[in-house]
Amino acid sequence: xxLTSWASIRGYALASGFVLVATGFAAAMxxxxxLDSVSAIYMxxxxxxxxxYGTGPAVLAALxxxxxxxxxxxxxxxxxxxxxxxxxxLVTSLLVALTVGQLAGRLRRHMVAxxxxxxxxxxxxxxxxxxxxxxxxxxxxxxxxEHLATSLDRPIALFAGTEGKTRVVxxxxxxxxxxxxxxxxxxxxxxxxxxxxxxxxxGIGRWLLCRAASGSDLALVLAVELPAQDQTxxxxxxxxxxxxxxxxxxxxxxxxxxxxxxxRRLRQRTDELRDILVEAVSHELRTPLAGITGSASVLxxxxxxxxxxxxxxxxxxxxxxxxxxxxxxxxxxxxGRIRAGALQPRLQETDPADVVNDALxxxxxxxxxxxxxRRFDHGLPLIRIDPVLLAQALVNILENAGKYTPPGGAxxxxxxxxxxxxxxxxxxxxHGLEAGEAELVFERFQRGRRYADVAxxxxxxxxxxxxxxxANGGRVTAISEGPGRGTTMRITLPVSEATGDxxxxx
Amino acid sequence: xxxxxxxxxxxxxxxxxxxxxxRRFLRxxxxxxxxxxVEADTAQAANEIAVMRQPDLVVLDLGLPDADGASVxxxxxxxxxxxxxxxxxxxxxxxxxxxxxxxxxDYIVKPFGMGELLARVRVVLRRVVxxxxxxxxxxxxxxxxxxxxxxxxxxxxxxxxxxxxxxLLRLLAVHHGSVMTHRQLMRELWPQEPDEDVQYLxxxxxxLRNRIEPDPARPIYLVTELAIGYRLRTQEQLDAFGYVAAI
Numbered sequence: 001x002x003l004t005s006w007a008s009i010r011g012y013a014l015a016s017g018f019v020l021v022a023t024g025f026a027a028a029m030x031x032x033x034x035l036d037s038v039s040a041i042y043m044x045x046x047x048x049x050x051x052x053y054g055t056g057p058a059v060l061a062a063l064x065x066x067x068x069x070x071x072x073x074x075x076x077x078x079x080x081x082x083x084x085x086x087x088x089x090l091v092t093s094l095l096v097a098l099t100v101g102q103l104a105g106r107l108r109r110h111m112v113a114x115x116x117x118x119x120x121x122x123x124x125x126x127x128x129x130x131x132x133x134x135x136x137x138x139x140x141x142x143x144x145x146e147h148l149a150t151s152l153d154r155p156i157a158l159f160a161g162t163e164g165k166t167r168v169v170x171x172x173x174x175x176x177x178x179x180x181x182x183x184x185x186x187x188x189x190x191x192x193x194x195x196x197x198x199x200x201x202x203g204i205g206r207w208l209l210c211r212a213a214s215g216s217d218l219a220l221v222l223a224v225e226l227p228a229q230d231q232t233x234x235x236x237x238x239x240x241x242x243x244x245x246x247x248x249x250x251x252x253x254x255x256x257x258x259x260x261x262x263x264r265r266l267r268q269r270t271d272e273l274r275d276i277l278v279e280a281v282s283h284e285l286r287t288p289l290a291g292i293t294g295s296a297s298v299l300x301x302x303x304x305x306x307x308x309x310x311x312x313x314x315x316x317x318x319x320x321x322x323x324x325x326x327x328x329x330x331x332x333x334x335x336g337r338i339r340a341g342a343l344q345p346r347l348q349e350t351d352p353a354d355v356v357n358d359a360l361x362x363x364x365x366x367x368x369x370x371x372x373x374r375r376f377d378h379g380l381p382l383i384r385i386d387p388v389l390l391a392q393a394l395v396n397i398l399e400n401a402g403k404y405t406p407p408g409g410a411x412x413x414x415x416x417x418x419x420x421x422x423x424x425x426x427x428x429x430x431h432g433l434e435a436g437e438a439e440l441v442f443e444r445f446q447r448g449r450r451y452a453d454v455a456x457x458x459x460x461x462x463x464x465x466x467x468x469x470x471a472n473g474g475r476v477t478a479i480s481e482g483p484g485r486g487t488t489m490r491i492t493l494p495v496s497e498a499t500g501d502x503x504x505x506x
Numbered sequence: 507x508x509x510x511x512x513x514x515x516x517x518x519x520x521x522x523x524x525x526x527x528x529r530r531f532l533r534x535x536x537x538x539x540x541x542x543x544v545e546a547d548t549a550q551a552a553n554e555i556a557v558m559r560q561p562d563l564v565v566l567d568l569g570l571p572d573a574d575g576a577s578v579x580x581x582x583x584x585x586x587x588x589x590x591x592x593x594x595x596x597x598x599x600x601x602x603x604x605x606x607x608x609x610x611x612d613y614i615v616k617p618f619g620m621g622e623l624l625a626r627v628r629v630v631l632r633r634v635v636x637x638x639x640x641x642x643x644x645x646x647x648x649x650x651x652x653x654x655x656x657x658x659x660x661x662x663x664x665x666x667x668x669x670x671x672x673x674l675l676r677l678l679a680v681h682h683g684s685v686m687t688h689r690q691l692m693r694e695l696w697p698q699e700p701d702e703d704v705q706y707l708x709x710x711x712x713x714l715r716n717r718i719e720p721d722p723a724r725p726i727y728l729v730t731e732l733a734i735g736y737r738l739r740t741q742e743q744l745d746a747f748g749y750v751a752a753i
Contacts, residue, residue, distance in 0.1 A: 283569065286595050290616035291527035297619030298535040319619060326617050346599075346733070349705040351712060353723050354730040376723040382708060387732040388599055 011053030012060055018045030019064040026068075039069045039089035046097045054108065055101030062097040066090040127248065138169075144220075144248050145170030151244050152237070154224055159185040161219040177204050184209060185221040196238040198226060210241040212249035220249060274340060278333055285329050292322040331460045334392070338467045345386035345471045349496060352380055352415050352422055355387050359394035360413065366399060369407040375414035383422050384496035385472040393468035393476070396461035397426050397489045404430035404487070422495050427488040433480035441478050442466045469493075517631060518542045518559060522552040522578070523567035523593065532565060535620035541627075549573035553581060556588070562634075563627060566610075567593045568601070575601075576608045583609035589630035591623070599733040603687050606734070612684050621746075629683030629740050636682070644679040646741050649718065649727050651679045660718060670695065671714045674707075678728065678738035687735040711736060 019042070026041045042065030050058035069086060130143040145158040155172035159182060166186045171178040180201055188197060188209045196210045206226040213219045222245050224237060299305055300315035337343055353376055360372065401411050409429035416423050433441065442462050469476045474493035480486065519541045521532045526547075533543045544559055546552040549572045556564065564582065568575035579590055592605050592613040602613050611630045614623055636644075642654035648661040653676060658665045667675065677694055678686060688704045695710070696702055715722040726744060729737055737743075 283595060286616065287525055287569075288527070290595065290618070291525065291531060293617035293619060294528065294531040294535070297621060298531050298538065301535075301538065301620065323617060348733070349703065349708055351708055351730070355732065357724060358730060358732045374724060378723075380723075382705065391732055 008053075008056065011049070011057040015045065015049035015053060015057035015061040016064060018048050019061050019068060021045070022065065023068045039065070039086070039093070042066070042069055042089075043093060043096060046093050047100055050097055050100035051104040054105045055098060058097035058101040059094065062090070062093040065093055141169040141220075147248065148222060148241075148244055152224060152241060157181050157223040159221040159223070161186075161189050161221065166221075180204065181207065181223045185223065188221055189219055196242050198238070208238055208241060210238065210245050212242070212245040218249075220245060271340065274336070278336060282329070282333060286326055289322050289326045289329075293319050293326070296322065331464060334464050334468075335460055338464065343389075343467070343471050345389055347384050347386055347472075349382045350385055350387045350390075352383050352424065352493075355385070355391050356394060356413060356415060356424060358387075359391045359398060362391070362395050363398045363402065367402045367411065370402060370405055371408075371410045373410060373412040375412065375416075377416045380415055380417060381422065381495045383493050385474075385493060389468040390472050390474075390493075393465040393491070394424070394426070396465040396468075397476075397491075400461050400465075401426055401428035401430065401487070401489070404428060406430070417495070418492065420495055421492045424491040424493070425488050426491075427486060429486045431487075432483045432485045433478060433487055434483055438478040438480065442476070516540050516542050517562040518544065519627070520544050520546060520552065520555055520559065520561035520564045522546045522549070522564065522570065524548065524569065524571055525567070528567065528593075531620070532623075535623070536627075539620075539624055549578045549581075552578065556582060556586065561588060563631060564588055564590045565593065565623070565627075566590055568605075569595065575610075576604050579605060579608045579610050589634060591626050591630065593618075602734055603689070606685060606687050607690060625742055625746055628742060632740070633682055633684070644682050644738075646682075646727055646739055647744050648720075651675060653679060658718070660720075665717055667714070667717060670710060671717065674710055674714055675718070675728075675738070678736060682738055683740040683743060685731045685735050685737045691735065 022041050022045045029041070042062075045061045046058050046065060049061040066086065066089065069089060127143065127147050130147075141158065141160055145156065148158060149156045149170075149172065157171035157173055157178055158169040159166055160169045161167075166182065166189060168178055168182055171181070173181065184199060184201065184207070188199075188211060195212070196208065198206060198208050200206050208222075208224045208226050210222045210224075211219065212222075222241055224241060226237070296315050296318035300312055300319065305311040305315055356374075356376075360367075360374075398411070398413075405411060405428040411429070412425075412427045414423075414425045414427070416425075442465075466476050469491050472493060474491055476489060476491045479488045479490055519536050521529055521536070521543055522545075523529050523532070524547045529545050529547070533545065536543050541563075544555055544561065546555050549570045552564070552566070552570075555561075566575060566578060570578065575592060575594075579592070582588065582590060589611045590609065592602075592610045593616055594602065594605075594613055595616045605613060611633075612626045614626055642652055644651045644653065650657075650659050652658070656672060658667055658672070658675065673695055674691065677691055688707055692702065692704070692707055696706070711728065712722070715725050715728055718727060719725045727739055729739055731737060
């Protein structure tokens with residue numbers, strides 16, 4: 001690596017420096033008193049260089065020393081006058097250089113190793129700490145990616161393969177580069193030949209891929225870009241990367257990535273179980289209700305019953321109540337879905353008037369006692385929403401408006417474009433809200449205590465409505481000018497940009 | 507309806523449901539309204555009875571113990587064009603779309619009243635009759651669509667439509683009263699690129715409504731089945747749902 005070669009050049013330079021200093025020292029000594037053996041002084045730079053920089057610089061120091069010695073013997077500064085005694089000096093200093101250099105080298109390597117291990121242990125501890133504080137496997141992997149980037153001192157991309165799927169954990173590169181690396185990582189995991197591989201990706205350079213497995217569940221692939229001028233094929237970086245990654249994988253294993261994965265699997269199983277339960281409850285409760293509803297509807301039309309208002313009302317009452325019970329069950333199931341985070345909106349371009357009309361049709365019977373006014377702007381844009389969820393939210397809000405508006409009180413529904421947003425407003429002529437009630441109405445089971453007798457619902461309607469609206473990227477707010485002045489529920493939704501023009505051509 | 511001679515001419519409905527209480531009220535309600543009823547509680551029994559008795563209509567529950575709804579419809583469609591109305595407790599729109607595209611004529615979500623089912627039954631049976639008599643004029647409210655002469659009028663006044671707009675209206679009129687899914691419509695309208703965004707269809711529908719509907723913001727003829735598709739209402743559907751009290 002560049003760093004190493006620079007260090008060795010520096011060693012040679014400094015060794016030469018030592019020789020120069022020794023020469024200066026010897027010259028100064030000679031100024032005062034003639035020395036018998038200047039060569040002894042030249043042992044000092046050899047020793048120093050050997051201890052500090054190893055054999056190579058020491059040998060250089062010995063050779064330079066031998067040359068300098070000849071300069072300093074009378075006749076002064078006449079180069080390369082070799083006498084047998086000076087040859088002996090040279091050989092001796094070379095031997096010293098080699099021996100001490102070897103010894104010092106071994107010692108130094110040992111020290112470097114100790115220091116590296118210490119640093120490594122410190123890093124692993126830091127990693128352990130970080131991982132221990134992570135909440136899930138993704139956080140663990142993100143920490144690991146950061147750790148690898150820091151340790152290698154280069155931008156990296158890290159991929160994780162779990163249960164046959166490979167995904168990007170972290171990438172310091174542009175999306176297109178990441179995409180190609182991801183493909184390479186998938187191929188690399190599939191081949192399972194080497195744990196390290198250097199590959200050429202046309203256009204984006206040479207890369208080192210390195211793999212490690214943490215248990216049987218999680219395989220990690222690290223990608224590092226190799227410098228263009230590096231001819232060693234990234235061998236050393238490969239070693240380093242493999243070491244780090246292997247260590248990290250072991251740490252992950254030890255630090256409970258298995259636990260995290262197990263927990264996730266458990267959660268998945270819990271989800272499945274809950275879905276099955278919900279399905280079962282839905283079926284077991286709603287099938288009898290379907291029977292009751294249908295049977296009551298048949299009874300209501302039997303001439304003998306239909307002709308006697310008292311009996312007819314009983315029959316229609318059974319049907320109405322059964323339908324209400326079914327809606328309540330639906331509310332509870334919806335809330336369960338929301339709580340479990342299992343709400344998955346299926347967004348599509350939708351005409352907002354369609355959704356509002358659908359909701360109005362659903363509640364038509366239940367709002368029969370209230371005059372209904374529509375105020376739809378012309379040329380409404382399409383919105384990108386889940387029409388079913390939004391319609392359900394509107395149904396809940398409309399039902400709520402119906403409940404709190406005295407018979408005969410009007411309900412007004414408006415759709416208007418409001419800049420980049422679309423607003424759907426449902427205004428009732430009900431009791432209105434007191435200050436501070438506006439936010440509370442969306443709380444679960446919140447219901448104006450005064451009106452508990454007229455309400456008759458799960459008390460979940462508005463809570464569900466709000467979550468459904470928010471799942472569509474919208475907001476809902478309750479606006480009231482005060483008690484006795486009605487309430488307006490205002491839903492705002494973002495307008496999708498890809499709205500076609502209203503021109504009449506095709 | 508109790509006249510014996512008329513009784514033998516009454517349409518035969520095959521009710522397929524594994525829940526006895528549901529079968530019981532369906533039989534009572536249908537017989538009260540002049541239909542004859544045969545029952546099956548499994549998909550296999552349904553297939554056998556369908557072959558033997560040649561019903562005029564099948565009312566099929568989705569939650570059968572021995573097969574899923576879509577496969578039952580497909581099996582039936584393999585040899586018969588008998589109208590199929592599906593009963594579903596599921597709220598899943600995807601499921602409904604799948605059923606409609608595998609050949610079901612309509613669906614109804616449980617719980618439902620007899621009135622709602624009868625309305626759908628009449629729609630699909632009337633369509634069969636119209637196909638047999640080949641009446642080219644479809645009428646609902648003030649709207650008249652002459653499929654043969656490609657003429658459309660509302661309250662006696664002719665309406666001019668672009669070819670695409672007429673094509674959309676024609677598709678819905680041919681399946682008068684039933685839902686056509688977005689994909690079914692797009693496959694016919696844009697055969698080259700049927701998987702294009704549903705947005706094109708929405709815009710085309712908007713334009714068609716602008717021409718046909720008295721109040722395009724509140725369509726009474728061309729109604730949306732959210733997340734599923736569109737239907738052209740029949741007179742009966744118009745009478746039943748068309749008028750939400752509005753000022």
